[in-house]
Structures are given as C-alpha cells and as structure tokens.
Amino acid sequence: MDLLIIILGLLIGSFLNVCIYRIPCGESIIYPGSRCTLCGTKLKPLELVPVFSFVFLKGRCQHCGQPISWRYPAVELLTVLLIWLVYRRYGIGLAAIYYALLTCILIVAAFIDMEHQIIPDGLVLIGCVTGLAFNLMGISINFLDGLYGLIIGAGSLLLVAVFSLFVFRKEGIGGGDIKFMATIGLYLGWRLTVFALILSVYIGGVVSLLLLIFKIKRRGDYIPYGPFIAIGSFIAMLYGESIINWYILSFW
C-alpha cells in the first residue's frame, strides 16, 4: 500500500506543479499538455516522470539546455511526504481524501504566495466549494463547525489587518491571507483553526527572525504570510487533536 501511496503522491505533486505555475498566469490547468516553461517545447512522457526526469536530465531542459527550477522536484517530494503522512494518520477513506485535498490546497497556496505574493481567488473558491460539500455530507466535521472555523479564521486575520492598518499604517495581512484562512477554517473546524492560527504566528515569528539573522531578508522586507498559515494548518490537521488533548490533560 505504501508504494501505491508514494506513486500517487508523485503524480499529485506533478499536477500541483502545473497548478502552481499556471493558476497565477490565468492559464488552464488541464489543457494544453506540459511544456518547458523556458523554451515552450512540448515535453515527452519520459520527460514528465516526477523527480526522476529532473535527476536524469541533470536539472536541465533537453531542448534549450536552460536549468529547470528546483521547485519542480521539491514540490513533488514534499507532496509525496505530506500525502503519505495523511495516509498514516487517516488511513484510506473519505476522511483521508478530505485532508489530502486540503493538503494540496495548502501546498499550491504556499508556493504561489512565495513567488507572487498572492493567493489566487480561484484556489480559495475551489477550497471553499469542496470544503463545504464535504461538510454538508458530514465527513470529518459538520457544517456548523466548519462555519465557525470560517468565521474565526477569517475574522481573526481581518482584525489583525484592520489593527495594523490603523496602528502601524501599513498592510500587515493581505486580503488573500484572510480568504485563505476562511477556506482552512471551513476544513478544520473552529478548534483546529484556532490552533493553526497560533502555530502560524509562532512559526512565522521564528522563521522571520532566522531570515533576518542570516541576512536572507532585511528589516522592512516583505515576507509572505501564506506559507506559515499553510505549515500551521498542516500540523494542526495531523496532530492538533492530540496536542490539544495532551495540553488539557497536562496543564488543567
């Protein structure tokens, strides 16, 4: 079974690469087939095998010789790992599909945000529609819990955005982040949404500090918040319940 999940993860990762590249450009994610993003040559099946093609082609396009972005194999490997973790946690079934779908949305949003500093409305819409559909069917969480998650998730970020606009006179949180958090809230329910938000603040703080210390970013540079929301949400999705229960038992 694990091998099957790994192959499936690689294929999904390959599709997520297409989404990450094409959604911000407003291109269709289904048609046409994959091309080299540098010279536009249509790629043959052998050049499209996830991860392996990148290794065999030594990271360069066979046609134009230009280097292929490290992002492609990285997204594929990351997707395999995360999908496998979802499988380990939720097994096979509708709940696993539900969380795998959220995982895909998190990956695509994080990488698009890192590169373009936006979280596309189309992606948010897909997330809301699928999340709502699953909630109405009562898979994993119920409709009301999803609704509370949406309100708490989007509401907290909206408050932060309004606060930083009035107090610091600059945009601390973008509209994309707020909509992204609404989708996640719908998927996770209110408890895990609160947990994901708290985690994202801590992870964002630590990573931003490291980026400043190692001089990768300078003070005042823009650091996208979407990836931190994505990491926090993924951890909340897999381990949130256990961590919350452990916390309550240990401290209360």
Ligand SMILES: [Zn+2]
């Ligand atoms: Zn090329």
